Amino acid sequence: MYQYTAFDQAFVKLRAQQFRDQLERWQRGELSEEQFLPLRLQNGWYVQRYAPMARIAVPYGEISSLQLRTLARIAREYDRPDAALLASAQATQDELQASQPGLTLAAPPLQYGYGHFTTRTNVQFNWIPLAKAPDVMDLLASVHMHGIQTSGNTIRNITCEALEGIAPDGIVDTRPFAEILRQWSTLHPEFAFLPRKFKIAFNGAAEDRAATGWYDIGLQAQKNDAGEVGFTVKVGGGMGRTPVIGTVVRDFLPWAELLNFVEAVVRVYNRYGRRDNKWKARIKILVKSEGQKFIDEVEAEYRAIVEQDGAPHTISADELARVQASFVEPPLRAAKLPSHVDTTAKPYQRWLAQNVRAHRQADLAIVTLSFKRLGWAPGDADADTLDALATLADTFSAGEARLTHEQNLLLPWVHQTDLPALYEQAKALGLAQANIGLLTDLIACPGGDFCSLANARAIPVAAALTELYQDIDEVTDLGPIDLHISGCINSCGHHHSGHxxxxxxxxxxKEWYQVTLGGSDGSALSGPAHPGKVVGPSFSAAEVPGVVEAVLTTYRDLRSSAAEHFIDTLRRVGHDPFKAAANGARLDAGHRTRQAEHAEA
Known part of the structure; x- marks a missing residue:
């Protein structure tokens, strides 16, 4: 993982000191709320439904055991609401729950003292008092972490696919390029106040595991016939109110031109992006409305940067080598711990099949720990679990882990001989569910339980579906299914790309839910990135589990064989049978509700 230089370390420490001064001036009334707002946002501090929310950047998802232990300390010592605030928040949640009769499983009680893994490999805390924010930022800076530009209308935390540098199908390790772009774009004065937030993703493998089509800029690594490294550049992807797949604006951009070309794209967006309507301010709207004219403007701006400005941001071979040298492969050794696991037993074999992937080094494995635990929201890890993860990383993965887009945690340097012992310890922590890539490996944002923007809660629906599908044999038989839940149109749960x-x-x-079918993130399983289609009018929370169950029953009835995946059956037979099943489930739920009301009367 990336090793901070002395400059990097000094930078984040100074930024933490700067924010402490800004916060104190705001507390004294020397900065207005309007003046303070962009300052806290650009450091990752929101004010949500009940309390501040801190968003911590984890570039490329890479995180060390020391950083995990620091997050555990933050969760244990700082993510703590006072009793009155917690009681008030819980009362509100109870009222919401009471307004949704028939939901099969109540939402877990509001918890604190934990971190939340997001779909963009950030970590969020929901209960840190703003007065404690500078102390938290100091702690983060001490272990090479921060929240800089994880929010606000800036270039945000840049992501890569989780298997960069370790997957057998890797073309190029894009982490050094992403780091160069991160260093260049952080606090770039021209891009500090864009029309809207701006997100960039890299993918270095043959398979698009980074969902690059859904990003403002998606960069797919390529090698041409001469073996030269470059990128296919997509611009204008995004979810939200208007789901759009990015447009290819360059088939092959030489790697040295990366910063010059990205600057051209962002300059054109900064110049022409709308600022009068935040729902139409994302670059996807500009690209969609202008089409070829947008591409022509970018090319003209790029030529001006190269020909008139002298291509000031061309990446030299020396600069690339400097940053590549900061991505140090850790010294590896096997733990050689004893294990009492029966390696021939079905549970262990199932875990190997679902949670363990091949590594580019044949004697190693890539292991994903599932954070889809009954009683917990997807991606949540309390302080004790974060500490335990640090120990697992130290013991089995050279002190390194990675957060994934699917809200799980991955160990990238596990010796094949250590898999039984790792399984045994992960199982004791409740993190060995053999469900990676299956239905219950679902994605969900915090929703209305915490987010002030949400229209509805996501966590109770995720909990109800997790409870409904506890039979791992059934889940395995259903096969690979991407189930994504968002609490509002901002799409933090990536519902558009879910099967x-x-x-x-x-x-x-009141809270209602739309169901879409057939979305894709662009992976090999799902095919080209594509938004799902709505299957009918909105459903109540109580109806959603039955709707999903009806859709999956229809899939089992219609699949050509057990080997045909859900998304392939859907595409083969079309949406109509599934739409009919979903709406039939609504009618059945309504009939059952009326029967219950009649019996009670």
């Missing part, structure tokens, strides 16, 4: 997507909507002041 099954669930979106919380407001209807007459």
């Amino acid at each position: 099954i997507g669930i979106l919380g909507v407001d209807k007459d002041g």
Whole structure:
């Protein structure tokens, strides 16, 4: 993983000191709320439904055991609401739960003292008092972490696919390029106040595991016939109110031109992007409305940067080598711990099949720990679990781990001989569910339980579906299914790209949910990136589990064989049978509700 230089370390420490001064001036009334707002946002501090929310950057998802232990300390010592605030928040949640009769599983009680892994490999805390924010930033800086530009209308935390540098199908390790772009774009004055937030993703493998089509800029690594490294550049992808897949604006951009070309794209966006309507301010709207004219403007701006400005940001071979040298492969050794696991037993073999992937080094393995635990929201890890993860990373993975887009945690340097012992310890922590890539490996944002933007809660629906599908034999038989849940149109749960997507909507002041089918993130399994289609009118929270169950029953009835995946059956037979099943489940749920009401009367 990336090793901080002395400059990097000094930078984040100074930024923490700067924010402490800004916060103190705001507390004294020397900065207005309007003046302070962009300052806290650019350091990752929101004010959510009940309390501040801190968003911590984890570039490329790479995180060390020391950083995990620091996050555990933050969770244990700082992520703590006072009793009155917690009681008030819980009362509100209880009222919401009571307004949704028939939901098969109540939402877990509001918890604190934990971190939340997001779909963009950030870590969020939901209960840190703003007055404690400078202390938290100092702690983060001490272990090479920060929240800089994880929010606000800036270039945000840049992501890569989780298997960069370790997957057998890797073309180029894009982490050094992403780091060069991160260093260049951080605090870039021209891009500090863009029309809207801006997200960039790299993918270095043959398979697009970074969902590059869904990003403002998606960069797919390529090698041409001469063996030269470059990138296919997509611009204008995004979810939200208007889902759009990025447009290819360059088939092959030489790697040395990366910064010059990205600057051209962002300059054109900064010049022409709308600032009068935040729903139309993302670059996807500009690209969609202008089409070829946008591409022509970018090319003209790029030529001006290269020909008139002298290509000031061309990446030299020396600069690339400097940054590549900061991505140090750790010294590896096997733990050689004894294990009592029966390696021939079905549970262990199933875990090997679902949670363990091949490594580019034949004697190593890539292991994903599942954070889809009954009683917990997807991606949540309390302080004790974070400490335990650090120990697992130290013991089995040279002190390194990676957060994934799917809200799990991956150990990238595990010796094949250590797999039984790792399984045994992960199982004791409740992190060995053999469900990676299956239905219950679902994605969900925090939703209305915490987010002030949400129209509906995502966590209770995720909990109900997790409870409904506890039979691992059934889940395995259903095969690979991407189920994504968002609490609002901002799409932090990436519902548009789910094979099954669930979106919380407001209807007459109450929580309802739209269901979409057929979305894709661009992976080999799912095919080219594509938004799902709505299957009918919105459903109540109580109806959603039955709707999903009906859709999956229809899949089992219609698949050509057990080997045909859900997304392939859907594409082969079309949406109509699934739409009919979903709406039939609504009618059945309504009938059951009326029967229950009649019996009670």
